[in-house]
Amino acid sequence: MDIFDFAMKMEQDGEAFYKKMAENAENVALKNILHDLAQDEILHYHIFRKFKEGDFSAGQELQSSGTKALQGAKNVFQQLASKKQTFDFSKDVVALWREAQKIEKKSEDFYREKAGSAENDKIKNTILLIAAEEHKHWIVIENVISFLERPNQWLENAEWNNLEKY
Numbered sequence: 431m432d433i434f435d436f437a438m439k440m441e442q443d444g445e446a447f448y449k450k451m452a453e454n455a456e457n458v459a460l461k462n463i464l465h466d467l468a469q470d471e472i473l474h475y476h477i478f479r480k481f482k483e484g485d486f487s488a489g490q491e492l493q494s495s496g497t498k499a500l501q502g503a504k505n506v507f508q509q510l511a512s513k514k515q516t517f518d519f520s521k522d523v524v525a526l527w528r529e530a531q532k533i534e535k536k537s538e539d540f541y542r543e544k545a546g547s548a549e550n551d552k553i554k555n556t557i558l559l560i561a562a563e564e565h566k567h568w569i570v571i572e573n574v575i576s577f578l579e580r581p582n583q584w585l586e587n588a589e590w591n592n593l594e595k596y
Contacts, residue, residue, distance in 0.1 A: 433544050434482040440537055441475035444468075447533065451526055457517075459506045463574060466502035467530075467567060473498075474560050486552040503570045507577070517581035524578045531571040538564035 445468045452464035477488040510517075541561035548554035 432482075434478045437478040437541070437544075438475050438482070440540070441471045441478065444533060444537065445471040445475070447530065451530065455523075457519075459510055460523075460574065462506055463499060463503050463570065466499040467570070469498050470563060470567065474563065477556060477560065481553060481556075486550065486556070488556060499570050500566050503573060507573070510577075517577075519578045519581065524575060527571055527575050527578060531568055531575065534564050534568040534571060537561075538568065 448464045448468035448471065452461045452468065455461040455464060480486075480488040538561045541557050541564060545554045545557040545561065548557055
């Protein structure tokens with residue numbers, strides 16, 4: 431299996447993982463973040479498929495669109511903060527998000543490693559862009575975990591504002 435096949439499989443697995451989490455999510459806001467993460471994985475899959483087909487222009491698409499999950503998370507947290515609701519989440523939900531975070535870190539590390547052996551600069555730069563996207567997913571998930579662990583305090587203190595720098 432070449433790097434593109436492996437990467438496409440990783441992205442499909444990520445999409446399936448997020449969709450399954452979304453199916454089981456009781457909180458609509460978290461469900462929306464999971465759908466955005468799944469959409470990003472689909473975009474990454476298509477970029478690697480184009481690479482496999484010899485089309486190395488896919489990096490431009492990624493640069494122009496960026497991660498949907500990051501902007502979506504910002505919007506979700508702004509909406510949650512404005513509603514002044516009280517939240518309570520189980521430890522099982524937190525554990526699932528921690529698993530998602532591990533997957534994102536593994537993907538980021540894999541892409542950074544493989545970028546070093548890329549055939550050309552376009553491929554290398556796009557693989558590094560995808561690694562950066564996976565890192566942004568990690569950050570989104572880190573913020574979700576912080577929210578899940580102490581939701582009311584987290585929203586009150588507007589800690590989600592740290593997403594602005596990404």
